[in-house]
Amino acid sequence: MLLKPRLADFKIIGYYLGKVILGLGLMMTFPILLGLFLKEINPLLDFLITLELSVIIGLILTKLCFTEKELNWMQAMVVVSLTWISAMFLGALPLYLSGHWRSYLDACFETMSGFATTGLTLVCDLDHLSYTHNLWRHLMMFMGGQGIIIVALAFFFRGFSGALRIYVGEAREERIFPNVIHTARFIWLVSIVYLVLGTVGLGLAGILNGMRPLRAFFHGLCIFMTAFDTGGFTPQSQNILYYHSGLFELLTMVIMILGAINFQLHYHIWTGRRKEILRDIETQTFFMSVVICFLIVMIGLIRWEGYPPTLMLFRKGAYQLLSAHTGTGYQTIYPWQWKKDWNHLALSGILIAMALGGAICSTAGAIKMVRIGSIFKILLEEIKRIILPERAVFFERFHHIKEIFIEDKFAKATLFITLLYIGFYGLGAIIGMSLGYPFLDSLFESISATANVGLSCGITHINMPDLLKITYILQMWAGRLEFISVFTLAGFLIAVIKGKR
């Protein structure tokens, strides 16, 4: 029997939601400070209004719903889902006020794409957008990649036992330390150390490319935030093509790979246990799938003869592929070129790479390497079960931080999430086709949205139907949170309407 949620449930959800909204509002001080420094008055006002609104909502919720109770699993999942929705609506406000987004829906699309580290964009005239708004676009990816709630956990919470539930709700299953708040702080420590190094590296590359120092470092900062968080936004409309630089491409490739690696492995690298990288199933699977997808892309491109010399072929193919596989979405080609210069075989390689994704507990999206690796192990186990004598006892295991034996519960969960991803890829493609787009284009964009990649073959455009914009928003949201908390929210809403007291 479905029970109607009690007032206490709403209060506790409202209280924690209010806390996270307060944290989100405070993050707007960064663009405000930049606006003040650069004297961008109107953009500054856009953020000031949103900050005030966020703090007002946050204060009202925390005061009205004040509670000292702890979150249970259902409440935590609902808090996570609602946080992402609230972040989308609030984060979109300064964007919409700038006048660079045609409608509030477009601004919401951009914000969800930012927080979910997708990278699909509906901005108009990006090349004339203020620094203040551009910083916010990239900052959203930096926050969303780590997890909006991780931001709150790391900086705004002193400690509460519901933290673990919220942490899991944001699609983070693994902890580096027993305490999730320590884990969240470590994730931020890693990110900030890399942020400094990456910004300096990219900034210097920008200066070498002929950019002015201030602009070079601003671009370096923005590009780092979106490359490490496998997002894909860039400050200029041409994406990475704007820089016309092999060095820039090389650096972003390194940062994208770093972003797609499990934070636990970063911890092992930092503590000197580098061999762990080679032993882990995720890195092994990632290496294998990159090689296989790269071969598919190369064969496709060689047969098509779109890029004649080998080096050029390698540069274009490898960059697009790594960008797709890590879920970043940077492009060194124009969206239209996917259809014109890449044949179906090469495109299939990109589609597979996008659908598979990076590591679990990283900033990458999609099915993820540990699931792909363990599905192969499950398959192996099933084959062994058929081949070996009935009485034979065997266990399939793999190494992921520690030795893990494949149990039925684990296999079920892995296959369930994988199936959900595949289902969402297909569902988005069907909606795209029903709106008149070709099959391959619809599938490409649908995978890109659900897997939080951000590569586009041209469907994502300000003129695309609103229904498709809403579909992609839902796909980005559900894909980023790995479905469970979104389904819990749906269940909660059904219980509100149909539940019995």
Added chain:
Amino acid sequence: MITTLIHIILMIVLFSFSGFAQSVSSEQLIKEAQQYDKKTILYQGEVIGDIMLRKDHAWINLHDGGFAIGVWVDRDLITQINYTGGYKYKGDWIEVKGIFNRACLEHGGDMDIHAQQLKKIKSGELVKEKTDVYKEELALMGAGLLCLILILTRSKRQLRQS
């Protein structure tokens, strides 16, 4: 009848002889890249972002309202450019004549134009930012409301303590 026919033939002949000497849009270049590949074209657009100097050449990016395309230009030619487009500036509107590359052999397969001639069509300018009064009022109202909530919660706390 004959005059009309002559006109049509003349137009066709003139059009075919002009080749790609007429200005092409970025959308045409990207969507019909095979057709324009390695041909001399005329392309117009606003200079956006940075002028990236590379030894005796420079990269500029020209946006014609559709897309932006990179132009590889001789360093001497860029002296005419005074403004590049951004939030505070409207960039110079430039016309370039050059060779269009669908996948440039010299530049890692990027789609670009190697400029031979460059002409400034319209000078850019500083965009004067006018403060939006509506936004100013909204921000003030928000600040007022926020102060009110803070005072109320503080006085409520004090009341409870007393």
